Amino acid sequence: MVDLDRARRIADFIRISEDKPSKSVGPHDLKGREDHKDTMLRHGVLISKSVTPSLHDQLNSVCESLYIPRECVTAFVYNSPEVQADCLIDSPDTCVLRFTSGLINLMDENEFKFVAGHELGHFLLGHGACSQYLSEGTSEDFMVRRARELSADRLGYLSIGNQEESLQAIIKTASGLNNQFLRFDVASFMSQTNMISNPSKGESKNSTHPSMLIRCRSLLWFAMSVHSIEDLDRLTQETIHQIDSRVVKDLEKFVDGQVRLRKTEFEKDISVWKSALLIYHSGSFTKEVQQRLQDILGEETLQSIKSFFELYSKEELLSEITQRLEETLKRSSHEFPSSAQNIENAGYKVAYKIVEG
Known part of the structure; x- marks a missing residue:
């Protein structure tokens, strides 16, 4: 049964510890965003049953899996070869998703669902609705932004409950390659971390996203304990903390150890x-x-x-x-x-x- 409050409680429960929760969203946080949907109606294609039936059904499935009422979500596809998706919260209880045609053409059904679930994770967790814990341009700002991506990945994974296809979506995003050129050997892809000559140097401190390698490692730690959204009923907060501690060690070693x-x-x-x-x-x-x-x-x-x-x-x-x-x-x-x-x-x-x- 869909229930936005329940969906938000679930998202908050699995939020990574480095991803600081935002305060409640108010009108002042969303000022100037009311025209975003109109802009997309002019320049994009609305995901709907009549025009994009397959994408419509897939998005419905994701919303249902995460307990999000479908009417809370408006989604568009726009023309771009880039592999991109984003979420903009335009009211306390609604959001607008955007997917590039490059992403849609690259992903298979479950991979697209993972991406949609990831973007809806940003909505449920209130990411981007306000900047309470962000001071633009500081090292801490970028650390929080990177952590938010890892939290959203967990929601993407729960939207399909399939570890392999979630990782495939991340790898496709990293490479831009379709199934014709990829053999999904996750262990081999992950072994690239062992080839990094100077891991302690970290990644760019001004990057808003962790590397795809770190995203995969983080998701693997989570998927080892959580196989489906139903598993959360038996999980304790202590289990989530233990998962987070492993993720933080990876962040310290490979991403922002210097910070x-x-x-x-x-x-x-x-x-x-x-x-x-x-x-x-x-x-x-x-x-x-x-x-x-x-x-x-x-x-x-x-x-x-x-x-x-x-x-x-x-x-x-x-x-x-x-x-x-x-x-x-x-x-x-x-x-x-x-x-x-x-x-x-x-x-x-x-x-x-x-x-x-």
């Missing part, structure tokens, strides 16, 4: 300057505190703080420490606006552990 390392560096810098501030206010840098600082942050950091304390007079020290802490917090907030508070809290937690034990 994640930057967050860790901010946490450490904050813990250093917050520790220095707490030590200053305590009035002494005891042997016990020095030992804990060395154990947690290392000998080099301990010696740096001791040298810093010796560099300034007591009257200058408070101002110097405060200035450095504030500058670090400001840089963290600029680079990671949505998780800056978490970074600060993590750094402070370490500092209190060092100074107070």
Whole structure:
């Protein structure tokens, strides 16, 4: 039975942890989008029973599989050789899908259903409806956008319940090749990760999509535990967290390890300057505190703080420490606006552990 609220609950349940949920969509978030459908009616072909009966039936099937009322979805095909699809949320409960003719001509029935389910996943998860967790152009912005694609892939997979055909759709999108030229050996395709000479370098930090290899790996982790949408009834949130942890390890290794390392560096810098501030206010840098600082942050950091304390007079020290802490917090907030508070809290937690034990 179709039920948009149920569909959204399912989507939210399997949302990857890196994909931060958006607030409820309001009219102000969707301002200027009401003309999008009219534009497509002028320049595209509406997917309908009378004009595109096969695509109409396939889209109906996807909506039914994901419990989405069909009237919530308007879909079009437009002329382009590119292999592209997108979803635009034009009201709190409706969306407009667009598929290029290049994509339609490339995909078989279930592969198209996967793509449609992927795009409807963006609708159910509220992607693009607002930018609450996005600060345009920041590293964190692109990290969230990449995670959203992995969440949407899970909905695409659930719309057909077939791992092999879901992966085939991703591989076709990556290559642009049709069945005439492809032999779907997923293991061989996945082995390309072993041929990457410098995985720690990661992918472009300004990319909105993870590579097709990472999308396939992420979907394989999910499909190992979830074989159909009905399986979600027996799954716990802990199982989803375990799947997500494997995906995050892949993201760290192959995609955005350098960006994640930057967050860790901010946490450490904050813990250093917050520790220095707490030590200053305590009035002494005891042997016990020095030992804990060395154990947690290392000998080099301990010696740096001791040298810093010796560099300034007591009257200058408070101002110097405060200035450095504030500058670090400001840089963290600029680079990671949505998780800056978490970074600060993590750094402070370490500092209190060092100074107070």
